[in-house]
Amino acid sequence: MNQWLYESAWLVPILPCFASLVAGGGLLVLRKATRSLREWHRAYLMGSLATSMVLSFLLAQGQLGGSGPYRWAMDWIVAGHLRLQIGYLVDPLSAMMLVLITTVGLVVMAYSHKYMAYDQGYVRFFTYLSLFTASMLGLVLSPNLVQVYVFWELVGMCSYLLIGFWPNRVGAAKACQKAFITNRIGDLGLLLGILGLYWTTGSLEFGEIAERLARLLSSQSLDLLFPTICCLLLLLGPFAKSAQVPLHVWLPDAMEGPTPISALIHAATMVAAGVFLIARICPIFQQLNVVMETMAWVGALTSVLGASIALTQTDLKKGLAYSTMSQLGYMVMAMGVGSYEAGLFHLVTHAYSKALLFLGAGSVIHGMEPVVGWDPAKSQNMLLMGGLRKFMPITATTFLLGTLSICGFPPLACFWSKDAILAGAWAAHPILWAIAWATAGMTGLYMLRIYLLTFEGRFRAGFLLPHQNQQKVKPREDIGMTACLLILAFPTAFIGWTNTPWFHLGSTPSPSLIAFGSMAVSSVGIALLGGCVAVLGYQRATLALSGLSKQWPQLYRASYNRWHIDEIYDKSWVRANQILAEGASALDSWWIDGVANGAGIIGLVSGQANKAWQRGNLTYYAFSMSIALVSLLATVNFSTAP
Secondary structure (H helix, E strand, O other): OHHHHHHOOOHHHHHHHHHHHHHHHHHHHOHHHHHHOHHHHHHHHHHHHHHHHHHHHHHHHHHHOOOOOEEEEEEEEEEOOEEEEEEEEEOHHHHHHHHHHHHHHHHHHHHHHHHOOOOOOHHHHHHHHHHHHHHHHHHHHOOEHHHHHHHHHHHHHHHHHHHOOOOOOHHHHHHHHHHHHHHHHHHHHHHHHHHHHHHHHOOOEHHHHHHHHHHHHHOOOOOOHHHHHHHHHHHHHHHHHOOOOOOOOHHHHHHHOOHHHHHHHHHHOHHHHHHHHHHHOHHHHOOOHHHHHHHHHHHHHHHHHHHHHHOOOOEHHHHHHHHHHHHHHHHHHHHHOOOHHHHHHHHHHHHHHHHHHHHHHHHHHHHHHHHHOOOHHHHOEHHHOOOOOOOOHHHHHHHHHHHHHHHOOOOOHHHHHHHHHHHHHHHHOHHHHHHHHHHHHHHHHHHHHHHHHHHOOOOOOHHHOOHHHOOOOOOOOOHHHHHHHHHHHHHHHHHHHHHOOOOOOOOOOOHHHHHHHHHHHHHHHHHHHHHHHHHHHHHOOOOOHHHHHHHOHHHHHHHHOHHHHHHHHHHHHHHHHHHHHHHHHHHHHHHHHHHHHHHHHHHHHHHHHHHHHOOOOHHHHHHHHHHHHHHHHHHHHHHHOO
């Protein structure tokens, strides 16, 4: 049974890929017929992903049962010493990611049926979703760096298509371009790093690269500098994909895409691809201390930067986006200090919790539209919300559950993983622990602030309606959407119990369990402090946090404007590239085009002039020859005269 199952693992990415090709081909060839059969296409696409999900669970069960890794590969390109293979690798890491991607993807598809019901691009949206999911599944099953890079680019392409799904929105068009360009910077570094490691070790296989690099370093036949540079370049890819400083600027703007995309791509799957790749090639990074230190400090800086910006955001989705950026920083920091299991555990717990929050935000936005219209500046503005709990009780309850989980309150999912990261940071570097601990306090503050501004207090958008409609038009929640929220609430509440400190321990507490308990007290304490500040400031107005913008206006504006990092980028390399492009365009228009057009004009004029003599008349030819002969004789006589 296991042998058949592992031999069929290639079907996991192929099924949604084939389904997306069928639907996409229908849109290209039979557009009207495909649109008219939208329900059939949705069922087919969801059925393909559901089949992949079942296979993923079976593969994960086999890995948990101790079946051992399974690798299948075939030669793709063989030329001299170059040998490239394609295939798949099933191990505990890939099995975990398969389950995560397929479960969240299927819930998002079910949710999107209601959210995108009235959109003209309904089938196109589901086609993109299926293609993206297939690309992510192919990425996590890849057995070597070449195949990783191929699927890495496919994931980036799908992200571009989904962020810019509504191209008529100026913000969406700019956001997808920003995401594409920023990730291309990281992908260039990834490509250079892959080529450098291949030049160094002569292999593209994960295990072979690590083994050969270790052998070269131990024999001192290779200096540390070059592999360190290669690995730092390679890290640019995960840093861009997982929105780490300084390549984080694309993630908040990507919220211009449909909300289900934010839940699938920017909370649960694509942004986690960077963390996955780091975990996959960790045996390579472990041999280079500079690389590990870089990961740890970049992750710590990203976590505190994202949290500090989330404190002042008024857009619901952007507040959650900066929360995602901060939590991804936790994961990368955990990888940098060597706590790979804790980082991957937080990847899973955060994915379900943040997917729940983003889909809850979509339910809120959908419910606000009858009141404020379809303008995202109003439907996503938390300052126009408030009091939604009485109109949307299921959304409010599940959103609160996800909020408390992200804050790290026990016994919810993220509590276990976040405290494991803090314990690893404390053992590796107390300063990193202090940064992560302070970030946990800010997380409690900004997450409870988001919940309170959205669901508690009074409803603040009623003034936008005519007076006679203020009692009639109210926010509402959709039962189809809330069903998906309830499904995600289950793993948010209970999945953390699969990896508690005593999961494999006996009845006697171990030192690690005692350390975990002491760490939990400090982390929960700081999170409670941040939550209490949020409740006092935004629920009871005791601390008058709204006055902080007046008390420290420059600090408030700096946080609200993302610490002006985007402006610095715009005024430096973005503007410089624009000037360079404009100069190149002017050079092309004035000089290159001028030379080309001038050559064409000269050819045209000379041709027309020559045409007058080339009439096929012997008289003209004889006259021309006579003139040429006389001119030649005159020149010779003049030059030979004494």
